[in-house]
Amino acid sequence: MLNALALVMLAVALPACDGLHVDEHGQGPALKNARVLLATGGTPGYVYTPRVLASDGTYLWVIDRTARVQRINPETGACVQWFRMPEWELGKPTGMAIGISPEGKGQRAIYVADTHYHRVMVYEFPGDPAAKQPAVALSPRLIASIGSYGNAPGQFVYPCAVAVLPTSDGQSLERLYVGEFGGNDRIQTFDRELKFVKQIGGAGMGEDEKKVEFSRPQSIVLDVPNQRMFVADSINHRVGVLNLQGELIRWIGKPALTGQAPGQFSHPRGLTLLSDGTLLVVEFANNRVQRIDPKTGESLAVMGRTGMKTGELAEPWCIAQVGSRFFVAEGKANRVQVFDQMW
Structure with missing residues (x-):
């Protein structure tokens, strides 16, 4: 338990913003106007242990531990399209990105970090779903499979993060970034030919x-x-700020200072960049979301608290934004919640 002085310091660590505050355990208020978008289940529009979220600008994408990739209406939670990964007995994906296709021509693709199969699968992006049509099972064309098991360049142990850099005209792939863990614990980059x-x-x-x-x-x-990238260095309890060439700019947080105070992290898992340049960080162990100023490392807001009720969080894995709404996937609670901006 923190002493009285520590409680005072904790209480003033965040600027007042719509009444946001943290308690002595570093917990914030419940997520604003939260509701469960996707509940527990194995049919389209439901999830088991969701661990991956992505946005295509209009729809929300989610992957759960049934290895289903679902495209979700962010307002209703209805699944409009879905497919299952070709193999899943050894484990399920833990990362995904929607970005420019390696085939170019301004087309998009789905990049899936197929973690336990030591590869990144690249699928053709589907067309828009028809209005008011039931969930459609897809068989998307596989564009490429990148990697195999190993430690050599271009190989992976457990790939878990994917990011796509387009060319300046937005028509082609410039660079693909893949993060992995399991001993390799590195980021590898690939060119437009996926080499x-x-x-x-x-x-x-x-x-x-x-x-x-x-x-x-x-x-x-x-x-x-701003020619930079952010990396959730989860087990080191920090967020890295690097330039796009991979050179270090700064670290936010420290391995030795994992904790509950604002600006500290405990197993940060998911990141979302906001239009104002600030960063949302989801913490798996602290069951909360922090809004961080990446220039200073200052915590600007703390949102969410431990629990299974609506607006509370139970082992959140990731966060995504579609329009003005925010979505967080919780492994322990087997759900995806949607909430409003709180700052």
């Missing part, structure tokens, strides 16, 4: 803050206008 280019960082516990070391780089988010 290995370079490795960023390596496995480490982050004792030297000048080095790029990772322990489960679970999420990668690109900030293309």
